[in-house]
Amino acid sequence: xxxxxxxxxxxxxxxxxxxxxxxxxxxxxxxxxxxxxxxxxxxxxxxxxxxxxxxxxxxxxxxxxxxxxxxxxxxxxxxxxxxxxxxxxxxxxxxxxxxxxxxxxxxxxxxxxxxxxxxxxxxxxxxxxxxxxxxxxxxxxxxxxxxxxxxxxxxxxxxxxxxxxxxxxxxxxxxxxxxxxxxxxxxxxxxxxxxxxxxxxxxxxxxxxxxxxxxxxxxxxxxxxxxxxxxxxxxxxxxxxxxxxxxxxxxxxxxxxxxxxxxxxxxxxxxxxxxxxxxxxxxxxxxxxxxxxxxxxxxxxxxxxxxxxxxxxxxxx
Amino acid sequence: xxxxxxxxxxxxxxxxxxxxxxxxxxxxxxxxxxxxxxxxxxxxxxxxxxxxxxxxxxxxxxxxxxxxxxxxxxxxxxxxxxxxxxxxxxxxxxxxxxxxxxxxxxxxxxxxxxxxxxxxxxxxxxxxxxxxxxxxxxxxxxxxxxxxxxxxxxxxxxxxxxxxxxxxxxxxxxxxxxxxxxxxxxxxxxxxxxxxxxxxxxxxxxxxxxxxxxxxxxxxxxxxxxxxxxxxxxxxxxxxxxxxxxxxxxxxxxxxxxxxxxxxxxxxxxxxxxxxxxxxxxxxxxxxxxxxxxxxxxxxxxxxxxxxxxxxxxxxx
Numbered sequence: 001x002x003x004x005x006x007x008x009x010x011x012x013x014x015x016x017x018x019x020x021x022x023x024x025x026x027x028x029x030x031x032x033x034x035x036x037x038x039x040x041x042x043x044x045x046x047x048x049x050x051x052x053x054x055x056x057x058x059x060x061x062x063x064x065x066x067x068x069x070x071x072x073x074x075x076x077x078x079x080x081x082x083x084x085x086x087x088x089x090x091x092x093x094x095x096x097x098x099x100x101x102x103x104x105x106x107x108x109x110x111x112x113x114x115x116x117x118x119x120x121x122x123x124x125x126x127x128x129x130x131x132x133x134x135x136x137x138x139x140x141x142x143x144x145x146x147x148x149x150x151x152x153x154x155x156x157x158x159x160x161x162x163x164x165x166x167x168x169x170x171x172x173x174x175x176x177x178x179x180x181x182x183x184x185x186x187x188x189x190x191x192x193x194x195x196x197x198x199x200x201x202x203x204x205x206x207x208x209x210x211x212x213x214x215x216x217x218x219x220x221x222x223x224x225x226x227x228x229x230x231x232x233x234x235x236x237x238x239x240x241x242x243x244x245x246x247x248x249x250x251x252x253x254x255x256x257x258x259x260x261x262x263x264x265x266x267x268x269x270x271x272x273x274x275x276x277x278x279x280x281x282x283x284x285x286x287x288x289x290x291x292x293x294x295x296x297x298x299x300x301x302x303x304x305x306x307x308x309x310x311x312x313x314x315x316x317x
Numbered sequence: 318x319x320x321x322x323x324x325x326x327x328x329x330x331x332x333x334x335x336x337x338x339x340x341x342x343x344x345x346x347x348x349x350x351x352x353x354x355x356x357x358x359x360x361x362x363x364x365x366x367x368x369x370x371x372x373x374x375x376x377x378x379x380x381x382x383x384x385x386x387x388x389x390x391x392x393x394x395x396x397x398x399x400x401x402x403x404x405x406x407x408x409x410x411x412x413x414x415x416x417x418x419x420x421x422x423x424x425x426x427x428x429x430x431x432x433x434x435x436x437x438x439x440x441x442x443x444x445x446x447x448x449x450x451x452x453x454x455x456x457x458x459x460x461x462x463x464x465x466x467x468x469x470x471x472x473x474x475x476x477x478x479x480x481x482x483x484x485x486x487x488x489x490x491x492x493x494x495x496x497x498x499x500x501x502x503x504x505x506x507x508x509x510x511x512x513x514x515x516x517x518x519x520x521x522x523x524x525x526x527x528x529x530x531x532x533x534x535x536x537x538x539x540x541x542x543x544x545x546x547x548x549x550x551x552x553x554x555x556x557x558x559x560x561x562x563x564x565x566x567x568x569x570x571x572x573x574x575x576x577x578x579x580x581x582x583x584x585x586x587x588x589x590x591x592x593x594x595x596x597x598x599x600x601x602x603x604x605x606x607x608x609x610x611x612x613x614x615x616x617x618x619x620x621x622x623x624x625x626x627x628x629x630x631x632x633x634x
Contacts, residue, residue: 025342027364046590047344047590051590266629269592269629270627270629273363273364273368273592273625274592275586275590275591275592308590310586310587312583312587312632313634315629315632317629317630
């Protein structure tokens with residue numbers, strides 16, 4: 001079985017983004033270790049550029065473009081961290097970025113993307129409008145589409161997290177990462193299992209957006225419908241490129257309730273003093289869940305803290 | 318002029334607390350640097366044990382006690398970070414700790430101290446009741462009093478922050494630290510100026526609790542009266558042992574409004590993703606103030622982030 005990317009793609013991505021993306025630190029917290037009954041190694045992507053791991057994938061994709069393509073600029077549709085990531089990666093390369101965003105997106109998100117120098121184009125908040133607007137802009141500008149997760153270069157960029165984590169915390173026997181579209185977990189799988197096939201990879205998913213868990217159970221890609229969770233970075237469906245990796249290389253999808261996510265978020269803020277976003281807390285909640293704690297043969301766990309972009313006006317407690 | 322402590326006391330404190338206290342990391346943030354117009358090096362004591370620098374002083378004081386004194390236990394009156402710090406330092410040495418706390422203190426603070434194994438004794442919320450209760454407990458138990466700042470061993474312990482900071486960020490030309498009772502800033506002065514007399518030390522103080530600024534102007538120790546600020550760790554008056562160091566070695570007290578403190582707090586949370594408490598944000602606010610920015614001969618600034626114990630139910634925005 002071949003996948004969209006292999007370990008060598010991740011290694012090339014690491015070379016490509018070196019000096020542009022941060023090598024984020026790994027933190028530990030004795031209080032959390034006691035609660036989890038395991039040693040947790042937090043890979044702190046909240047301190048990545050734009051405050052989220054998404055910068056790695058966007059940066060890899062943008063820097064990999066041959067000059068003649070890069071000159072045409074890049075385009076995406078997103079109102080989340082990928083939009084900011086692509087905007088900054090494009091600005092760093094000195095090329096244009098266009099971001100299609102539903103006109104209902106919070107003003108603060110639009111402003112953040114514009115501050116990174118991208119052009120924001122508003123569309124109606126429907127899938128059809130988003131695709132039509134994107135297609136029209138692509139036709140007009142010739143810009144290259146860089147989607148948020150279902151793209152080999154994006155997946156390879158996210159996988160660089162695992163290369164760093166395994167250097168920084170070599171004792172790690174398992175890695176937990178949140179799953180939304182699957183770009184992060186797929187990159188982590190390919191990198192980690194490429195380095196050491198015995199590493200065990202777990203995906204952490206909100207119960208209210210559990211397409212990955214249902215897809216794993218069904219053995220086929222099922223779309224996300226009507227997601228309801230505070231982990232607003234994990235609302236999307238898996239992609240055609242990320243799903244095969246998840247299907248074959250993720251040992252289990254651990255689903256957690258919004259209550260567990262909020263509890264984990266508070267522990268991370270109050271005890272570890274790590275300011276992470278709810279989507280990142282999903283992986284922490286999974287590590288604290290009784291079903292993961294029951295895996296007593298796992299003692300050292302890497303946890304990807306995916307980002308730290310929180311709306312301080314709307315905290316979930 | 319001799320002070321309560323010298324550089325050698327701080328060096329001995331550093332040896333004494335090594336392995337018990339954390340050597341905290343130094344962080345930088347490009348966004349904050351741009352706003353400040355200088356390079357800021359954040360010494361991250363929010364990740365110190367108990368979430369605040371106070372553990373250094375308490376740990377030094379407790380570990381320095383000769384065995385026959387230590388056996389009698391330790392006592393303090395505090396409802397803040399020093400109470401937790403002393404409780405943990407005592408537990409680590411296997412001795413008793415007694416904490417006198419006004420009965421009006423938040424339940425969560427009482428509980429935190431008790432979780433570290435200390436005995437909490439409630440008293441009426443008056444200075445007279447606090448002193449009477451403490452004296453009575455001392456008489457009953459023979460416990461050694463470790464006050465929160467006005468004590469040589471506590472001051473020396475806090476000074477270890479500067480030893481580490483100057484190793485971690487050797488370019489630093491100036492250090493800003495918050496000032497309340499003055500234990501932190503006095504320790505930092507003695508350590509930093511002992512190593513390099515040309516280092517410039519600034520104290521950061523809330524305008525609503527500006528006894529240090531008024532004392533500096535008057536040239537004599539003036540007490541704090543009726544303090545009003547969200548920086549609830551900085552309400553106390555300077556002490557007799559800390560004041561002479563502040564008087565002679567602090568270049569200037571930079572006062573900042575609560576509005577500036579909240580603004581700095583939000584920048585640190587939202588941009589730097591560093592979860593600090595309002596009292597720590599006072600030093601950041603001072604670094605961002607126009608009067609400090611006007612000092613164009615200072616380019617590299619160490620900033621002591623004093624702690625990260627925040628009440629998430631009562632955020633100031």
